[in-house]
Amino acid sequence: MSDQTRNPRAGRAPKGTRTVAVDALARVEGEGALYVRVRDGEVEDIKFRIFEPPRFFEAFLQGRRYMEAPDITARICGICPIAYMMGASQAMEDALGLKVTGPLRDLRRVVYCGEWIESHVLHAAMLHAPDFLGLQDSLLLAKQNPALVEKALKLKKLGNEILETIGGRAVHPVNLRVGGFHGMPRKKAVRALADRLEWGVEASRDLAKAFSAFDYPDFDQDTISVSMRHPDEYAICEGRIVSDQGLDIAVADFLTHFEEEHVAHSNALQGHMKGVGPYLVGPIARYNNNFKQLSRLAKATAKECGLGPKVTNPFKSILVRMIETLYACEESLRLVKDYEEPDASCLVAKDRAGVGHGCTEAPRGICYHRYALDGEGRITKATIIPPTAQNQKQIEADLLGVVKKNLDLSDEDLKWRCEQTIRNYDPCISCATHFLDLRVERV
Numbered sequence: 410m411s412d413q414t415r416n417p418r419a420g421r422a423p424k425g426t427r428t429v430a431v432d433a434l435a436r437v438e439g440e441g442a443l444y445v446r447v448r449d450g451e452v453e454d455i456k457f458r459i460f461e462p463p464r465f466f467e468a469f470l471q472g473r474r475y476m477e478a479p480d481i482t483a484r485i486c487g488i489c490p491i492a493y494m495m496g497a498s499q500a501m502e503d504a505l506g507l508k509v510t511g512p513l514r515d516l517r518r519v520v521y522c523g524e525w526i527e528s529h530v531l532h533a534a535m536l537h538a539p540d541f542l543g544l545q546d547s548l549l550l551a552k553q554n555p556a557l558v559e560k561a562l563k564l565k566k567l568g569n570e571i572l573e574t575i576g577g578r579a580v581h582p583v584n585l586r587v588g589g590f591h592g593m594p595r596k597k598a599v600r601a602l603a604d605r606l607e608w609g610v611e612a613s614r615d616l617a618k619a620f621s622a623f624d625y626p627d628f629d630q631d632t633i634s635v636s637m638r639h640p641d642e643y644a645i646c647e648g649r650i651v652s653d654q655g656l657d658i659a660v661a662d663f664l665t666h667f668e669e670e671h672v673a674h675s676n677a678l679q680g681h682m683k684g685v686g687p688y689l690v691g692p693i694a695r696y697n698n699n700f701k702q703l704s705r706l707a708k709a710t711a712k713e714c715g716l717g718p719k720v721t722n723p724f725k726s727i728l729v730r731m732i733e734t735l736y737a738c739e740e741s742l743r744l745v746k747d748y749e750e751p752d753a754s755c756l757v758a759k760d761r762a763g764v765g766h767g768c769t770e771a772p773r774g775i776c777y778h779r780y781a782l783d784g785e786g787r788i789t790k791a792t793i794i795p796p797t798a799q800n801q802k803q804i805e806a807d808l809l810g811v812v813k814k815n816l817d818l819s820d821e822d823l824k825w826r827c828e829q830t831i832r833n834y835d836p837c838i839s840c841a842t843h844f845l846d847l848r849v850e851r852v
Contacts, residue, residue, distance in 0.1 A: 427820070443827060445812055452813055457805040470791040475501045475782055476587055482778070482793065483581050488531070491524040491572070492771030493778075493793075494585045495646060500778040501587045503661075504765025505758035505786075512751040513589040514646075516575060519599075519744045520585070521645050521769070522737035523571025526564065526609065528772035529692075529730040529737075532835060534561035534616060537727045540829040541623035557619060564612045564734070567605050571741060574598050589755030599748045606745065609738035614710050617731035621714035626826070629721040630810055632803060633682065634694035637770050643702040643736060644695070645770050652688070653697055653719075660768040663777050669798060680799035687802035690774025691835065692729040693720050707736045723807055723833045730772075760786035771796050773835035800834055807833070 427447040444456045466485055470478060478497040483490035495517065502509060509517065534557070535547040544550050551558040569579040575594050576582025584591050635656070637648035650666075651657045658666060667688075669678035682688045700708070700718040711717075711732050720729055760782075767778040774796030781790040811830045815823060 443808065445808075445827075447812070447816060450816060452809060452816075455805065455809045455812065457801065457808055467791040467793055470780075470788050473788050475505070475780070475786045475788060478780065478788065478791075479585060479587060480581075480583075485793070485795065487580060488528050489524060489771045489773070489776075490581050491521050491576070491585070492769055492776045494582070495521060495769045496767040496776050496778040496793075497780070498585065498587045498767065499647075499769065500765040500767030500780050501782075502756075502758075502765065503767060504763035504780060504782050505587075505761060506763075507588055507756045507758050509589055509756060512749060513755070515744050515748070516590065516594075516599075517585075518646055519741050519748075520572060520575040520582070522741040523568045523575070525568070525645070525737040525772050526571070526734055526741075527566075527568025529734045530561050530565040530568065530616070532772075533620065533727045533730045533734075534558065534565075537832050538620060538623075540825075540832055541620075541625070541727075557616070560612050561616060564609055564616070567609050567738075570605065571602060574602060586755060588757060589753075591754065593750050593754045596748055596750050599745050602745050603742055606738050606742040610706070610735060610742065613731055613735035613738055614706075617710055617714050617728060617735065620727050620731060623727075625722060625724045626811075626829075628724060628811060628814060630723055630807055631721070632689040632694075632723075632806075633685065633687070634697040635682070635688045635690050635775065635799075636695040636698045637768060637775060638699055639702075643699050643740070645740075647769070650768065650775065651698055652682075653694075660777070661766040663766065663768065663794075664779070664792075667777075667794070667799070669794060678798050679801045680794060681802055687806050688799070689803045690796050690799045691726070692733055692772075693723065693726050694774065695770060696720055696729045696732065703732070703736055704739050706739065707732050710735055724829070726833045760784065773797065774799060797835065804831060804834060 426449070427445075443458070444454070445452065446454045466482065470481060473481065478501060479494040482493035482497045485493050539546055539550050542550065542553070544553065547558065572582050573579045575584065575590075577584035577591075584594075634653040636651065637644035638651040638657075639648035649657055649659055650663060656666065665683075667680060667682055669680050672679055680688075688694075696703075697719050700711075703711070711728075714728050714732070716725065716728055716732070720726075762782055762784045764779070764781045768775055770776075776796055777792075777794040779790075779792040780788055783789050807830050808827060811826055812823065815826050818826060
């Protein structure tokens with residue numbers, strides 16, 4: 410499939426100086442814009458801006474009891490609430506000296522897999538796939554390939570069913586808490602998910618293979634992949650923080666190696682590795698760092714889709730998301746088949762002062778939490794670093810590389826490719842429609 414087929418507006422780029430100003434990114438978590446200036450075939454300046462208004466989560470957590478943190482932080486994201494609930498819970502458990510193990514830990518892993526399934530499928534099939542087919546949105550995709558969209562929606566619903574069965578609600582679940590769960594789901598209800606998960610394994614494979622037929626832009630990017638790693642499993646809920654450049658640290662050491670900063674052209678904080686620069690979190694980073702821990706079927710499916718053990722083309726993140734979806738279905742299936750109701754639904758700790766750190770793999774990358782507690786178990790300071798903030802500098806670096814490689818495209822085609830580049834990341838930066846309001850100034 411050629412670029413002309415994907416984008417019927419294709420044309421040739423003008424000569425001279427080009428200023429590409431994207432005034433507003435609609436339907437993202439916050440507000441954003443893109444500015445590019447090109448002179449005589451050289452990119453002079455590029456700025457990717459996210460105008461995220463103040464939300465004050467870290468501020469209004471101060472003074473709250475530690476038990477309140479999971480439910481409050483869940484409201485940071487309606488797509489990935491489990492990531493925030495789990496990270497906050499683990500940070501509090503770290504501060505209070507609790508360690509969740511056994512069936513409670515397994516159940517947490519299942520509910521997190523549910524979030525991966527619903528979020529990955531939403532992004533890959535509904536928000537990202539239309540880009541590769543020259544379609545403006547998923548409604549047009551549904552007209553062109555209704556069977557694919559129907560299968561994707563059913564698979565996303567399976568993820569929501571897992572959240573509802575274990576978490577008590579599909580959106581902002583109410584059953585998770587520090588130490589475990591408010592109440593244990595019945596064995597019959599959990600094991601009843603098995604049949605649908607067996608279907609989900611095959612559905613994930615089908616979607617991955619369908620997406621592998623897309624014509625991917627020829628673009629490879631050198632990145633530093635940062636993710637969690639666990640010695641016994643593909644990291645989702647727990648592990649150390651590693652990179653493909655040799656970093657291997659405990660979660661508690663995160664702020665020693667990473668930080669956020671304000672930049673002049675953006676209201677949002679941007680994360681970077683101290684002394685190094687941009688880094689990548691999310692599906693490709695996890696895949697690159699932990700490929701060996703994927704299941705045999707997931708590895709085989711990746712190979713069928715043309716992926717090796719390392720992915721350097723960010724446009725192929727759609728394929729990696731579906732490989733992770735397949736793995737999440739397999740992992741959930743394994744755990745629900747063996748589920749037995751534990752004697753207690755949670756661990757309980759006494760109030761005490763302390764500092765705790767938590768980090769989990771949200772669908773879009775590592776989500777870090779740090780909390781300080783006083784002797785009454787009240788939060789005195791909160792730090793939350795979501796994956797979107799960590800990826801912003803890398804998104805900007807990708808956009809720079811994409812613009813340099815595609816200067817021969819017309820303004821409309823360059824806009825299309827920049828949109829597609831942003832949508833390589835996640836639903837909080839990219840959304841269903843082609844949303845860039847592009848203004849081009851030519852000299």
